[in-house]
Amino acid sequence: FLPLRGILPDMICDSKSYIDLLTIYQEKARKDCELVGNYLxxxxxxxxxxxVSSKAQLDDLVSIYCKNSSFxxxxxxxxxxxxxxxxNNESLKQYVEQLPAAQQAPSDGDQSESMMTPQPIFAQDCPELCWYIGLRLCDLFHEKYGRYPGEQLKDIQNGSEDDNSREEMDTDQRQIETDLHDLKLIGKQFLTDHELAKHQGGIRDTVLEELCRYGSCEIHSIAAFVGGCCAQEIIKLITHQYIPIDNTFIYNGIKQSTALFKF
Structure with missing residues (x-):
């Protein structure tokens, strides 16, 4: 067991009982601290x-250690x-096997609606692991084509009715559909390479469609949040205080949720 901290948690009792109990805690903590100091x-x-420093010089260090050892x-x-x-895909396999089955998105009007407009993202059907896998597929897409899916498309101003804008929108729509098709093929190969062919639920079409639609843009609010997380982790490492993030961190801006994955 770890050394006792010597700090009594808040509790409801009379003053005498609290002081007596606190004295017991502090005495036990003193003995634990002395024992650890002797070992050291x-x-x-x-x-x-x-x-070797003198035993007295180690007392302060040992005292700090014993008070914080539980943390x-x-x-x-x-x-x-x-x-x-x-x-090294055993961890990924375990995560994918724990995913809930994909749900069918409810029909809402014309299913042929352009992907240039934001489609409803069903948060309960898109766990953070699906976004992680989607981002991995985007990296593979970039390795193959030198750009991210949906990237390098012309910006279309909403509400523009001239023929040129309509033609550009149709061109961009076809490009997104082509990128989505290629991204799905990369996804199938990804599952095969990682021996996950039986777990098709790890790749959700809704996620891939959204990744193609947004075209690797950097949304201000998401960039600010992730930048703040990075700054916080740097401060932890520099000051040697608090527990740093261990391995892969995913932030889901749709659900305002986060997840950690260790591979």
């Missing part, structure tokens, strides 16, 4: 006999390239 001093004498957390991160290796 013996280890230093055994392995660092030439540079210690060991974080063993992995390399990014390990996440992308096909042979």
């Amino acid at each position: 001093y013996d280890l230093l004498q055994k392995y660092c006999s030439k540079n 210690l957390n060991v974080v063993r991160t992995s390399e990014l390239k390990q996440e992308y290796r096909h042979e």
Whole structure:
């Protein structure tokens, strides 16, 4: 067991009982601290006999350690390239197997509606893991075509009725449909490479359609949130305080939710 902190949690009781109990806690914490200090001093004498500080000099360090030992957390991160290796896909398999079955989106008018307009995203049918896989597919698309799906399309102003705008919109619509088709083919190959062919639910058409529609744009609110998360993690690493994010972090701006995946 870990050393007792010596801090008594808030509780409802009379003053005498609280003081008596606090005294017991503090006495036990003092003994634990002394025991840890003896262990540390013996280890230093055994392995660092030439540079051993006096026992009194270690007291402050041991006291701080004992008070905070219950908050210690060991974080063993992995390399990014390990996440992308096909042979290290057991974690991805486990995550995909836990996904709920995909639901059919309810029909809402004409199903041939242009993908140039935002389509309803059904949050309950798009877990964060599906967005993670979708982003992985976008990276593979970029490796193959030198651009992201839906990227390099001309901006169309809503409400423009001239013939040129209509022609450009039709061209962009066809480009998005082509990119979506190619992205789905990449998705099938991705599942095969990672031995996930039986788990088609890991790739949701709704997610791929949205990734193609938004064309790798950087939305201000999302960029600000993710940038803030990055700054926070940098501060953690520099100050050696608080527990850093361990492995892959996904932020879902549609549901305002986050998820961590360790591969």
